[in-house]
Amino acid sequence: MTTAATSSRARIRDEGRVVAVVRAHPRLWALLAVVVGWVIVWSFTEGTHTLHIGTSTSTGVHDWLQDLSENLQDAFASPSDIVVRIISGLSDGLDSIFTWLQHLFTVAPFPRPFPQFGWLGIVALAALATFAIAGWRLVLLVVPAFLLFGFLGFWTESVDTLLITLFSVVFSCLVGIPLGIWMAHSKVVSAIVTPVLDVMQTMPSFVYLLPFSILFGIGPAAAIMVTLVYATPPVIRISAHGLRTVNPGVVEATSSLGQTAWQRLVKVELPLAKRTIIVGVNQTIMAALAMATIAAYIDGPGLGQPVIDGLQRNQFGTAAVAGICIVVLAITLDRTTTAASVRAEQARRAGNHGRRLRRIVLVAGSAGTLVALYLSHMYVWANEFPSSPDLGTPIRNAVDDFGDWLLTDLSGFTTSIQDGFTNWFLNPVQSLVAESPWFVTGLALLLIAMIVGGLRALVATFVCLAGIYLLDLWYNAMVTLTSVLVATVLVVAIAVVLGVAMGRNLTTDRVLRPFLDAGQTIPPFVPLIPVLILFGPNRFTAIIAGVIYAAPIATKLVADGIRGVSSETIEASRSTGANRWQEITKVQLPMARGSVLLATNQGLLYVLSMVVIGAMVGAGGLGFDIIWGFRQADFVGKGLAAGITIVLLGIMLDRITTYGAARAGESATLKAGRRPQRGPSTMLG
Known part of the structure; x- marks a missing residue:
């Protein structure tokens, strides 16, 4: 056989492999083609037709929303309107209920100098309620937690x-x-x-x-x-x-x-x-x-x-x-x-003896709680929380010292990390999305929606993009979209890694869950301060803040899905010789696909909810327009337009991911030789 013939056959085999790869992943290659074409067009048209407007510029639609806001405010200033009376009644009712609760526990009702019940009664009541609904182990957490509030x-x-x-x-x-x-x-x-x-x-x-x-x-x-x-x-x-x-x-x-x-x-x-x-x-x-x-x-x-x-x-x-x-x-x-x-299941396992013991403890606890409530009502020492020990002051001073150390010793190194990420990744991506002509970016997003989610995603994306265009905040919307997408990718990566670890190991779950609770519940402004000290006011800081806020819920949802895979399925995969990596990638993640998709969706929405707070540290985009409208009465209309634009971005991204997930599920079912199920999607919509 000649060398030419051998080379020809080798070339044909290589071409056959390329065709096979393309046929196996057609949408992936189509996405790559769209991105490459987008980059080529951007390289020739960068900075033209971006629909950028100045911070202090308002357009006709912004003025219309401004007038609508002022008319609404004038309408609700009229006490004769039936809707106003209903809302005022609801407001007064909520205020009255909450004021009554405060008078019971936190605010002194005139002429009494202290609330009706003080710290001793509240701690006893919390302990009794916790034991009744969750068991004695949680009492050991609730009582110290309530005491810590006072000590801090x-x-x-x-x-x-x-x-x-x-x-x-x-x-x-x-x-x-x-x-x-x-x-x-x-x-x-x-x-x-x-x-x-x-x-x-x-x-x-x-x-x-x-x-x-x-x-x-x-x-x-x-x-x-x-x-x-x-x-x-x-x-x-x-x-x-x-x-x-x-x-x-x-x-x-x-x-x-x-x-x-x-x-x-x-x-x-x-x-x-x-x-x-x-x-x-x-x-x-x-x-x-x-x-x-x-x-x-x-x-x-x-x-x-x-x-x-x-x-x-x-x-x-x-x-x-x-x-x-x-x-x-x-x-x-x-x-x-x-x-x-899980309290009901534990009660069934405890049997009759456990139920009798629990009733005795509840009766004794109720009597003790009534005594504690009486003491806290009658005596100052049981009503007003003691001033010592004071744990708040030393912690406050230590945190202030820690902030000073971050600023003096670490900010130089972390700033270089931020500069590298921004210059080599974030800026090029933002330039592609926001600095391309608006119709080029719009067409690229429509094509991506069509490839990922099909016709339904295309229609939803078209409607949302049309709304963004009509609200006259296209450029800022694309700036925000860039930051949101980057943050969401980071959130999903973190959620999958940590969620799999938590779902597979209960000890890991117990160790990580308090940190996830802290990341999700601590006011966003608090972790934002050390991040701001380390990286300065910029888009990178805003992205990190969004990741800190959104990653916990996404991680919890992934962990819940991984934990929900039946033990029989895991044992079956192990019996076939699957190693740990195969068990995760071939069994648990595919079977927890619905939870992973839900985590992606929720992570995306939580990142979007941080847009305004991110704007406070230099992110710009739509968040800055909202802050500007909130602070300047003459720009309320523009702030409302920015808020609606964020909603449209969220709906667009939600529909693309939701329909794309459903389409991927149908493709996987067809490849497995089964008919696709047309039941409700495991995603949100």
Whole structure:
């Protein structure tokens, strides 16, 4: 055989392999082609037709939104309007209920010099409630946590935060869990509610602070309503996700036994989805606590006030100590709700002897709690928290010293890291997305949506991009989009690595979960300060802040999905000789695909919710427009336009990822030789 013939056959084999690779991953290669074409066009057109407008420039649509805001404010200033009277009644009712709770536990009702019940009664009541719903082990966590609030110097603020959190979470769950059940069983309801949830979760809190302060005034009522809006979506989405992922074989088996829909829901679906629903409740608690700082801007009571005051006065230590109280409260509530979810099973295992012992302890504890409440009502020593030991002052001083050390010894090194990342990666990506002509970027995004998610994603992307174009904030939207995408990629990478480790090992879960709770619940401004010291005010700092805030929930969801893979499936894979890496990549991650996709979606939405806070440290983009509109009355319209634009970005990215995930699932099913299931998607929509 000649050398030429051999070379020809080798070339044909190589070409055949290339064709096979292309055929195996057609969408991946199509995406690569779009990106390459985009880069080529950008290299010739950079900086032209970007639709960039100045900070102090308002367009016609911004003026229209400005007039709408002013007209709304004038309308709600009229006491004769029926809607105004209803909202005023609701506001007064919320204020009255919360004021009554404060008079019981934190604020002295005139003419009494102290609240009705003081620290001793509150600690005893918390211990009794914890034992009743979660068991004695959690009492060992709750009692020291409550005492720590006082030792750190924030007893009153911590109890106020607990009251407003429980008040908001109870209402969120009463509305959210039934709505999540309805969404899981109805595609129509899911299609209607999902965009509303997108708006609630992606609209920056600073945007709706203004309308809620107009509607409900300044104080507890407005703070409660803002918290409700922000905290309700997680429990709805995650409850619906949990019910959708219940094994359909089990549901069909129970249906064949003649159970009604209500019996099937109560006896089968809810018990099987309980663990995931509890994750949703926990995330609602975390979201409500995360709003403590933001709500302080409209005079919301609680720990948000000392955080804001400390930051405004450059007292990092004061803000950090108040943030520690929020974290401790978050960990306490998280562990209590988690333990409560398995309390019934533990009671069954304990048997009759355990139940009798528990009743005796409850009776004795109730009597002791009544005595403690009486003492705290009658005596100053049991009502006013003692001033010593004082743990807050040394921690405050240590944190201030730590901040000084970061600034003097580490900021030079970390700044070089930030410069390298920004110059070599972030700037080129932002230039490609924002500095390309608007129609080039728009066309590229439409093609990417079509390739990833198909026709439905294309339509959703077109509608959202059209809305962004009409709102006259295209350039700033693309700047924000760049930062959000970079932060989300980092969040997903962290979530998969840590979530797999937590899902596979209970000890790892116990070690990492307090840090995740801290990252999710500590006011975003507090970790932002050391990051700001290390990296300076810029987009990189804003991205890191978004990652710190969004990674915890994404990691928890991935861990929940990995843990949900049945032990029988794991044992079957091990019996075939699969090693640890194959077990993770071939079994656990594919079977936890729904949770990973949900984690990606939630991580994306949480990153978007940090856009405004990121703008406070130099991120620019839409977040700066919102802050500018919040601070300058003449630019409220532009701030509202920026808020709506962020919502459109969130919906666009959500639809692309959701439809892309569904399409990938159908492709995988077809490759496996099975017909694709057309049931509800495991994603949010």
